[in-house]
Amino acid sequence: MQKKEEGTGKLWGGRFKQSASPIMERIGESVSFDQKLYKEDLEGSRAHAKMLHKIGILNAEELKQILEGLSQVESEIESGNFKFSSELEDIHMHIESRLTELKGEVGKKLHTARSRNDQVAQDTRLYVRNRIEEILDRLESLRKALYTRAGENVDTIIPGYTHLQVAQPVRASHFLLAYFWMFTRDAEFFRFAQESANLLVLGSGAMAGVNYQNDRDFLASELRTNGISPNSMDAVASRDHLLQFLFAATQTMLHASRFCEDIILYSSQEFGLIRLPDSLTTGSSIMPQKKNPDIAELIRGKSARVTGNLNHLIGLLKGLPLTYNRDLQEDKLAVFDAVETVLISLEGLEAMVSEMQFRPERGERSLKEGFATATDLADFLVGEKKIAFRTAHELVGRLVSECVERKENLFTVPEEVRIKISSHFSGEEYQKAVSLELSADKKASYGGTARSRQLEQLELAKKSLESSSKH
Known part of the structure; x- marks a missing residue:
């Protein structure tokens, strides 16, 4: 039996007389992974603080103190001097707790007219919007590499295949441009997902709205969103923007995997249509003649991870009632992993496209x-x-x-x-x-x-x- 205490030390602990059990803290913490949201959480908090000042909840000095405190928190996180603890559960509580340590009572005012439910929903939308920008840059770089190599290989004739049997002669440029257009569609899909994510949900509260005349138009302007969610229940419960991001990521990785399969086959002794440089291959620990296309194989394998991430989120959302449920804490793991996997895979593809050489004599x-x-x-x-x-x-x-x-x-x-x-x-x-x-x-x-x-x-x-x- 746990001993009753006057307080729990939690920012939400006023109603509780017992502290959380160790298993509750271990299973409930998310800061070990959601600290990736710190920039977006700070961005949302700055906009929220400015809005509170605009509607009269904060005076000018209080706003100044909060913004200064948030800047210090950001500096501490980026310098590696910020202390993370499972007791504070998530990145939102960490930032608010440290702000209160730095600025005292004024820090406790920041959460006025806001819930962690609309806060995290907004954070993930900002995160997806920002990370898609990085992915689009990578896709653009890959498409440029494909375009350049296609231009260099207009007069290179190689086999085209159906059923993996030699079918008809094609120009190597045709093969490369086939993937150029695939990745073009992927970029368009990511832009759609980015547009879907770029919606203001902050201001929806826990799920029913808030007891303040908050200025959501001001928040939308500050956070550069393209619209405002019309329904507060939908706003905190929906993860459609994450689904659409993972759909786009999955499509991209399927295309990447197919490309890698071609590279693996075409660089084999039996096909011999392309040659990869030593710098993008590995050897064998026992067979000295081997030159393995490991980057292509790893990307092909990573595509399964992203497909798994999509299935993870589909399964997570399938049976959830409205509105927010703690299950949704698990949504970020799939998204974070997909972001990193897509980015490194696109970088690897670009390296292979830029360095591989066609062997027209083998094609002939x-x-x-x-x-x-x-x-x-x-x-x-x-x-x-x-x-x-x-x-x-x-x-x-x-x-x-x-x-x-x-x-x-x-x-x-x-x-x-x-x-x-x-x-x-x-x-x-x-x-x-x-x-x-x-x-x-x-x-x-x-x-x-x-x-x-x-x-x-x-x-x-x-x-x-x-x-x-x-x-």
Whole structure:
């Protein structure tokens, strides 16, 4: 049995006569992770203090003392001299407690017309808004790297794959720009999530509003939000902005993981289409010949963490009644981890894009061995010789089968063998029909891999980068 005490030492402890048990303090603390919100909590507190002064709760001197105190708290945290304790539970209580130590009774006035419920809801919105800005910068840098490398590799021909089998020749620029547009959509998704987060919820109180004529328009202006929450219950209960952030993060990491899978495959001995520098690979502790694409593998693995973070929040929110519930303390772990994971993954991707080199000679070998221009040969029979497609398909199929038996390809099989299958498989016309480069240039439909379309697409990518720089 715990001994009854006159007070608990908690800022909320007036109603309680017993101090919290050790397990209550250990399971209830969040400052070990939510201290990441300190800048946003200070930002919200400064705006709230100025609003309290505006509506007459604080006089000018009290406001000055509070702002000075908050600046000192910020300095102590950033210098590493701030003392964190599980007894004070979270970052909000730590800042308020230290402010009161520094400034006395005036520090106790800061929480007027505010609850931890609307305070933390606002903090997480500001955090997501600010971290998305960092992620957008990383995405922009990655997109620029992809654009630059695509421009350098317009004339590099590599295999394109379906079912992981050689399909058709494509320009390496086409491959790189495919990911450029994926990450462009990711940036747009993050901007949507940022807009969703940039709403004022401070001033909603615990859940029903507050007993003061607070000036929420003033708060919105101070915190640079784009709107004000219309319903105080929804304001403290909703975590949609975190869900949307994690949806965007998950989509980005899925794209990153697919890119890494391509890099891992293409840098293997069997494919050999790209080469990564020594600085971005590792060796084996036992096999001296190994050169492992560890960054790509780690990013591929990290994508699972972000997917798990999204599932974590979905499960957390699924059965919660209105309004605030302590379960929501667990929402920040998923968001903090996703932020760090996305940022380092995008940095790793950019490093690989900037340093990897294509090996066109290996691409040519794979394309020839994979009969990548067989479709072009069939289309030549259809378009130039007016042969029915099914007949053309059969003739080319027979030629490929003959090549396989002879261990030849469409470029090395003797002409006398070809013309036994079709008299049209002869001369310069045949050579043009199976040409790797001409095959790529025949794909001249909008968005295709023809050189003219690649230059067109690079111009679109350039305009996309110029447009995003204006945001």
